[in-house]
Amino acid sequence: MKIVVCVKYVPDATGDRGFNDDGTTDRESVDSLLSELDEYAIEQALKIVESGVEAEITYLTVGPDDAKDALRKALAMGGDNAIHVNDDDIAGTDALGTSLILAKAIEDAGFDLVVCGMASTDASMGVVPAMLAERLGVPQVTYLDEITVEGVGKGGGVVKGRREGDVATELIEASLPAVVSVTDRTGEARYPSFKGIMAAKKKTVVSKDLDDLGIESDEVGLSAAWSIVDTATKRPPRAKGEVVEDEGEGGVQLAAFLAAKKFI
Amino acid sequence: MAEILVLVDHADGAVRKPTLELLTLARRLGEPAAVFLGKGAEGATETLGRYGAQKVYVVDAPEVDEYLVAPAVDALAQIAGGGEPGAILVASSNDGREIAARVAVRLESGLITDAVDVEAGPEGPVTEQSVFAATYQVKAHVTKGTPIITVKPNAATPEEAPATPAVEAVTVDFTTAATGTKVVSRAPREKSDRPELTEADIVVSGGRGVNGAENFHVIESVADALGAAVGASRAAVDAGWYPHSHQVGQTGTQVSPQLYVAVGISGAIQHRAGMQTSKTIVAINKDEDAPIFDLVDYGVVGDLFKVMPQLEAEINKRK
Numbered sequence: 411m412k413i414v415v416c417v418k419y420v421p422d423a424t425g426d427r428g429f430n431d432d433g434t435t436d437r438e439s440v441d442s443l444l445s446e447l448d449e450y451a452i453e454q455a456l457k458i459v460e461s462g463v464e465a466e467i468t469y470l471t472v473g474p475d476d477a478k479d480a481l482r483k484a485l486a487m488g489g490d491n492a493i494h495v496n497d498d499d500i501a502g503t504d505a506l507g508t509s510l511i512l513a514k515a516i517e518d519a520g521f522d523l524v525v526c527g528m529a530s531t532d533a534s535m536g537v538v539p540a541m542l543a544e545r546l547g548v549p550q551v552t553y554l555d556e557i558t559v560e561g562v563g564k565g566g567g568v569v570k571g572r573r574e575g576d577v578a579t580e581l582i583e584a585s586l587p588a589v590v591s592v593t594d595r596t597g598e599a600r601y602p603s604f605k606g607i608m609a610a611k612k613k614t615v616v617s618k619d620l621d622d623l624g625i626e627s628d629e630v631g632l633s634a635a636w637s638i639v640d641t642a643t644k645r646p647p648r649a650k651g652e653v654v655e656d657e658g659e660g661g662v663q664l665a666a667f668l669a670a671k672k673f674i
Numbered sequence: 675m676a677e678i679l680v681l682v683d684h685a686d687g688a689v690r691k692p693t694l695e696l697l698t699l700a701r702r703l704g705e706p707a708a709v710f711l712g713k714g715a716e717g718a719t720e721t722l723g724r725y726g727a728q729k730v731y732v733v734d735a736p737e738v739d740e741y742l743v744a745p746a747v748d749a750l751a752q753i754a755g756g757g758e759p760g761a762i763l764v765a766s767s768n769d770g771r772e773i774a775a776r777v778a779v780r781l782e783s784g785l786i787t788d789a790v791d792v793e794a795g796p797e798g799p800v801t802e803q804s805v806f807a808a809t810y811q812v813k814a815h816v817t818k819g820t821p822i823i824t825v826k827p828n829a830a831t832p833e834e835a836p837a838t839p840a841v842e843a844v845t846v847d848f849t850t851a852a853t854g855t856k857v858v859s860r861a862p863r864e865k866s867d868r869p870e871l872t873e874a875d876i877v878v879s880g881g882r883g884v885n886g887a888e889n890f891h892v893i894e895s896v897a898d899a900l901g902a903a904v905g906a907s908r909a910a911v912d913a914g915w916y917p918h919s920h921q922v923g924q925t926g927t928q929v930s931p932q933l934y935v936a937v938g939i940s941g942a943i944q945h946r947a948g949m950q951t952s953k954t955i956v957a958i959n960k961d962e963d964a965p966i967f968d969l970v971d972y973g974v975v976g977d978l979f980k981v982m983p984q985l986e987a988e989i990n991k992r993k
C-alpha cells in the first residue's frame with residue numbers, strides 16, 4: 411500500500427519569531443526546520459512498515475525552496491521518496507489553501523493512508539488533517555496517542571487508535587483509505603543514522619508546482635486567503651516582578667503577595 | 675439581526691462553561707442560536723436560554739455519539755446552510771477545531787482558530803488571537819463566507835441574559851462520510867472535585883522538580899487550599915507522575931487563568947505556550963536562573979518541599 415506523510419518546514423520555536431508587514435509569518439529571520447511534531451508522524455509511518463505492513467512511504471511538503479531540508483531529514487530517518495510542492499504563488503496561503511494543495515498532491519500520488527502531525531509548531535491550528543479528510547472524502551482518525559494498522563492486503567485494511575477526546579478517552583477505527591494524525595505521546599522519533607543520511611541522498615525528491623497539480627494561482631496565496639490579519643502587535647514582554655530568595659519565610663512571603671492580589 | 679450559531683459543548687446534556695462564554699460573545703455579534711447535538715437537550719435548554727440563546731436547534735441522532743467529528747460537521751453545515759448566520763462559534767477543543775475546520779471547507783468560508791476575544795466590526799466579527807507562544811497579539815477577520823471562529827476557554831466571563839428559546843428539532847441527512855470513523859468505546863475521564871483545568875480561575879502546576887507521583891500531594895494541597903485546578907509539565911506527565919489530561923502547554927491544554935502557580939517547572943517555550951496569557955504568574959523554583967522567572971509577577975527561589983507546605987499553612991491561616 412501507499413503511505414503519504416505530510417511534513418511541514420517551520421520557523422524554529424526557540425527563535426525570535428515574528429511577522430512580515432503584510433501579516434504573513436516571517437520565515438526569513440529565524441532558521442527553519444522539520445516541525446518536531448511531524449517527526450512523530452514519520453516515526454509512526456516507519457513503525458507501521460516495521461510491523462509487517464508492506465508499504466511505500468512518500469513524504470509530502472508544501473513550502474519554499476529550503477523546505478527540501480525537511481524532506482531530506484525525513485528521508486534520512488527512513489521511507490522511500492518525497493514530493494516538494496513549491497511555487498511562488500503559494501506564499502501566504504492559509505490552512506484552507508494549504509489543505510487544498512496537499513489534497514491535490516496526495517490524490518495525484520495515490521494513497522491508502524495519510525499520516526500527519528497533530529499540529530504544526532508555527533501556526534499550531536491542528537486543522538489540516540481534518541480538512542484533508544474532508545477534501546479527500548475519507549475517514550479522519552486524528553489526535554491518536556496510539557495507532558495500529560491491521561488487515562492490509564486482505565481486501566482493505568483498518569486503522570485503529572486511541573484518542574484523548576474532549577471529555578473521554580476514545581478508541582476509534584476506520585477502514586482505509588484514511589487520514590490520521592498522531593500526537594507527541596505516540597513515542598519518541600528516531601534520530602537519522604549516518605547510514606540513513608547517506609541513503610537519503612539517493613532517494614528521489616520530486617518537485618511540483620501549482621500547474622502540475624492543476625491548481626489555479628488565484629485559488630491559493632495571500633490574496634486568496636479567506637481571512638486576513640488586520641494587525642499583529644508584539645506583546646510587551648511581561649514586566650518581571652519581584653523574585654525573592656527563600657530564607658525560611660518564602661511560603662509566607664508568597665502568601666502575602668497572593669493575599670495582596672486578593673487570591674486568598 | 676443575524677443568527678450567531680453556537681455549537682454546544684456538553685457531556686450528556688451538562689453544558690460546559692466554554693459554551694456559556696460563547697453565548698456571551700455571540701450577543702455582541704447578533705442573536706445567539708445554540709446547536710445541540712446528541713442526547714440531553716431537554717435539560718440543557720434552560721441553561722442555554724439563561725445565557726441568551728434565542729433558539730436551540732436540536733439534532734438528537736445516534737450518529738453524533740457513535741462516529742467521530744463528521745456527523746457534527748454534517749449537522750452544523752446543514753443548519754448553517756438553511757439560513758444566513760452571521761457567524762459560527764465553536765469552542766477551541768480538539769473536537770471543536772476539527773468540526774470547525776471541516777465546516778469551513780464545506781461552506782467555503784474563512785476560519786479563525788483559538789480566538790481569545792471576539793468583537794463586532796464593520797466587516798463582520800473581529801477576532802483577537804495570541805500567537806507564537808503568546809508573544810504576539812493578532813487581530814483578524816474573515817473575508818469569505820460565514821465567519822467560522824473557534825474560541826479559547828476563558829475568552830469571556832459568562833453573563834446571564836435570560837431568554838426563552840424556541841426549540842427546533844432538526845433531522846440531518848447524514849452523508850456517507852459521517853459514518854466513516856467509528857467510536858468503538860469511550861472511557862469518561864475520572865471525575866474530580868477540583869475545577870477543570872480550562873475553566874479554573876487558579877491553576878497550580880507541578881513539574882520535574884516534584885520528583886515523583888508520591889510527591890504530587892504537595893501540589894494538590896495548595897491547589898485545594900486555593901480552590902484551584904492541578905496542572906503538570908510534560909516532563910511530569912511523561913514520567914507518569916500525573917495524568918496527561920492535566921498537561922499544560924503546546925501539546926497539552928492551554929490555560930489562561932487569573933493566577934498560574936508554576937512549581938518545579940523550568941519554563942520551556944512549549945510550556946509557556948500553554949500558560950503565558952495567565953493574568954498573574956508566580957513560580958517556585960530552586961534555580962534562580964530558571965526561565966520561568968522571566969515571566970513572573972512574584973517568584974520564590976527555593977526548595978518547593980519547604981516553600982509549598984509553608985504556603986499551604988499560611989493560606990489556611992489567612993482564610
Ligand SMILES: Cc1cc2nc3c(=O)[nH]c(=O)nc-3n(C[C@H](O)[C@H](O)[C@H](O)COP(=O)(O)OP(=O)(O)OC[C@H]3O[C@@H](n4cnc5c(N)ncnc54)[C@H](O)[C@@H]3O)c2cc1C
Pocket residue numbers: 446447594880881882883884906907908909910921922923924925926927937938939940941942943944945948958959960961964976977978979
Ligand atoms: C514538540 C514539543 C512539545 C512539547 N509540549 C510541551 C507541553 O505541552 N507542555 C510542557 O510542559 N512541555 C512540553 N514540551 C517539553 C518542554 O520542552 C520541556 O521539556 C518541559 O516543559 C520541561 O518540564 P519541567 O519544567 O517540568 O522540567 P525541567 O525543565 O527539568 O525543569 C524542572 C525544574 O524544577 C526545578 N526543581 C527541581 N527540584 C526542585 C525543588 N526541590 N524545588 C524547586 N524547584 C526544583 C529545577 O530547577 C528546574 O528548573 C514539549 C517539547 C516538544 C519538543
Ligand SMILES: Nc1ncnc2c1ncn2[C@@H]1O[C@H](COP(=O)(O)O)[C@@H](O)[C@H]1O
Pocket residue numbers: 416417418419445447448451470471472473505508512525526527528529530531533534535536537538539
Ligand atoms: N505546508 C505543509 N506541508 C505539509 N504538511 C503540512 C503543511 N501544513 C500542515 N501540514 C500537516 O498538517 C498537520 C497539522 O498542521 P496545522 O493544521 O497547520 O496545525 C502538520 O503536522 C502536518 O502533518
